[in-house]
Amino acid sequence: MTTATLLMHCKDQQGLVAKVTRFIAENGGNVIDLEQHVDRAEGMFFMRVNWELNGFALSPDEIGPAFESQIAEPSGMSWQLHQHSARPRVAIFVSKLAHCFHDLLARWQSDEWDIDIPLIISNHEDMRPVAEQFGLPYFCFPITAENKIEQEAKELELLAEHDVDLIVLARYMQVISPQMIEAYPERIINIHHSFLPAFAGAKPYHAAHARGVKVIGATSHYVTAELDAGPIIEQDVTPISHRDSIETLVRKGRDLEKLVLARGVLAHLQRKTLVYRNRTIVFS
């Protein structure tokens, strides 16, 4: 089944759902999934609608322009159109820790996710054997304060060459610089090993242990210029106790990080995320 997904938002106004659904119905589309959300406090309207393209009166290329002129432009609406034919192309960035990396590769290899992984990028050699075991190209760019801009420029070239749609930072221990963030806005997902905004920055498990918290968490979020402050996609926590040392926090945290990163990436791949004012709407 070929489908299309529209994500849209604008100032709330009367009749928006009716207009959009009539546009689809009059062109012979059957709605599979529709979810709208009105943020009363902001006075904003958000919607995601997904419909069957089979028998749709407009060709893939005509949908966008028609929607823009008939609906979006008159309503002052921002929108994205996604057609589910091409498999998303995902680059994974990794440093030295294997758990999230392994978890993502297993989902890809077992066809749990319908994606291509054209390349792996790292700042260390450690994970090369894992990438090779899964038959994936591995590019290593050691990064220092001096060569960072230059190395990232090479990475950007590679990403463009491989036509990458999404970058997943699978415990990649380097701050991403603004040039890369601008090249992939809302298309870089990071996993942070704390329930943000608590324990942003380095060594969150150490900080959690020192504070004596009774839960630890993980957060997947879009990367923005401010460190660990981007729009949150997914968060979850796990209970801990005084018996936990930093080592067992790290162990329990690994399982949480895998889950929270995978859920965040999946929500993005399903085109269920929409960012507005540094908050993420995650349609269900």
Next chain:
Amino acid sequence: MTTATLLMHCKDQQGLVAKVTRFIAENGGNVIDLEQHVDRAEGMFFMRVNWELNGFALSPDEIGPAFESQIAEPSGMSWQLHQHSARPRVAIFVSKLAHCFHDLLARWQSDEWDIDIPLIISNHEDMRPVAEQFGLPYFCFPITAENKIEQEAKELELLAEHDVDLIVLARYMQVISPQMIEAYPERIINIHHSFLPAFAGAKPYHAAHARGVKVIGATSHYVTAELDAGPIIEQDVTPISHRDSIETLVRKGRDLEKLVLARGVLAHLQRKTLVYRNRTIVFS
């Protein structure tokens, strides 16, 4: 803000969302909340839509007939219309255990819920002081195998007299007979102290302890003729360990029961539940 809510379901067909939202928009209504769900396996369409009545072209009495003739009848649709003006009238049934009863009364007294509680019904005298402390009329009908039909008939009379919309069984330890269920279809909510379908029937904490489970649960559901088999509204669980005796299971379970019952009742009060084939759609 006065609003109306329509809950509807029918065979899935093209253009349903468009038809319903156009009906609202053309009469000058502004949609506050809309959620649709298509069950692909069953080929069924479900929707909840809530809109502002202020400035709506149809009077409260005209909405139903107009919707029926313009939308529902041609689509073979079942629907319910709720207008949020009258406060729901909720009767609480209780036996000897105070925790769920106290929890519901506190929500009512502190205006967390916008309901009236016209009466309390019990098969024991134990909770009379609690009801009186909250200033609520308490009717006690001791029940035996012999007098059950007769006593329930008196209860039904009282319920009718007090114009009750919803019955909440707050750990009421009597099986409700078919006559009462038929009088209040999908309007009697029970809390069962296990994660159904595990441990249906009596003494679920004893059964859970004997089986050595590592979580205990609670389930709020609509009451149907088959015991503990009605449509589930809410479920949740709490972790336990070998250290838990039956006494501590009962204690931990109490907090879970309070929460799961309250969430189930709230979903009903917000008109977010729709039962189809013994399963409950709970709109979010």
Next chain:
Amino acid sequence: MTTATLLMHCKDQQGLVAKVTRFIAENGGNVIDLEQHVDRAEGMFFMRVNWELNGFALSPDEIGPAFESQIAEPSGMSWQLHQHSARPRVAIFVSKLAHCFHDLLARWQSDEWDIDIPLIISNHEDMRPVAEQFGLPYFCFPITAENKIEQEAKELELLAEHDVDLIVLARYMQVISPQMIEAYPERIINIHHSFLPAFAGAKPYHAAHARGVKVIGATSHYVTAELDAGPIIEQDVTPISHRDSIETLVRKGRDLEKLVLARGVLAHLQRKTLVYRNRTIVFS
């Protein structure tokens, strides 16, 4: 069954469990529950042991001195001895919000907790009817920047008069001043409506909403001089989504606050908590 509980901690050293358990066994005591914890990083030993006093060779007054001279003094050990005969006397402080207050009173009234509540203290009149409905004395001390020290002095007098063991702040919206904290060290429990250390201070639900988190939390902790920075006893979270407004966060948070406060208070009442360096060991 009359029992005694010893809570102890000291530098880790060989044979500590053997020494303590031999002390109990040789005096004819039967251990009901023993839990030890060694913090490797700190090199510290912690233990809680609870045993039957029936048939114990030492009288209640002799246990402490004997333990001190035979075990604690030679090992450099700090300890507390609790005998479970007297019911703990708990004062509740409340402001205008009813939910935690109601929840605690219901646990007390239904004998879920084996405590006395000699008095309620508030800075507002709002909750007086609730206290009266439960038959509890209510003292109101409106607090301004000018009269704070003076009013708290009167509260301290009342607390001393009523021989209070524990103070529970059930959403009491006033900072407790150092004089009261010093009078009740590790005996004042507060509920904060966020997963600390995130969103300390005022209006945590507003802050959580603004940051776009996907879970909200609650934290019960001992009150110390630094606001919201005392040793954490219990924490839990509940998932939220973009659909939640501040109002629904507040509503969902209320249920969480009730649970987390009740669990924290219960752990204290069961003498299962031991504070060391601003972290709480909560024995299971």
Next chain:
Amino acid sequence: MTTATLLMHCKDQQGLVAKVTRFIAENGGNVIDLEQHVDRAEGMFFMRVNWELNGFALSPDEIGPAFESQIAEPSGMSWQLHQHSARPRVAIFVSKLAHCFHDLLARWQSDEWDIDIPLIISNHEDMRPVAEQFGLPYFCFPITAENKIEQEAKELELLAEHDVDLIVLARYMQVISPQMIEAYPERIINIHHSFLPAFAGAKPYHAAHARGVKVIGATSHYVTAELDAGPIIEQDVTPISHRDSIETLVRKGRDLEKLVLARGVLAHLQRKTLVYRNRTIVFS
């Protein structure tokens, strides 16, 4: 650090902790971790104690006999002694589903778990490439009603040859016959994809969907002769809604199965499990 672990249980009697800890202290052992549990209802005593062997007066071979004659025999105690020198040897059984298999292999390969995996056994060829990618020997024994006993006999031979300590059924879709269970009592761990005892047997996600539950679960347990009725080690659940189809239940369930199986296996590897009357004590 070389350590030893004793797991023990017997009828509860006075002075047991003192006797065991004195045995360790008098031989110069330092207790790292001790946890006792008394089941009041059964009148049974359970304990796990872990201590440093460095400087211990008894050689590894002498500990067992000394403990038996000095402590266990006089107390009527059952016990197991584990010395943490040899790495546990774990065989994984798998059928066609990759997720649990991948998850276990990743933990092994990244040294999260200190185990050897001498062989993989399957009844299908599907997972051979995954095993080979990780460099592990893969033995395939297709099983029919006719050849089951015979094929299992070959498997038992292989397991003995490879000196296997623990068998993990990573979604292995074959009932294990009594001969194998007897050969590995409390040493075969299975993952069942429901919160047992609900939905035992085949197709639990279909059954969960049909019943309309609001949580799905997973259970890791020791395998016994009765299907899905063995002692439970770990259970967890994840919330679902009416929006979930069987396909999405299966997807969400996969992540839960991975976690719950891994936690169960880890508890066993850490010698933290003790089975008594079909229930599992899991020391913390």
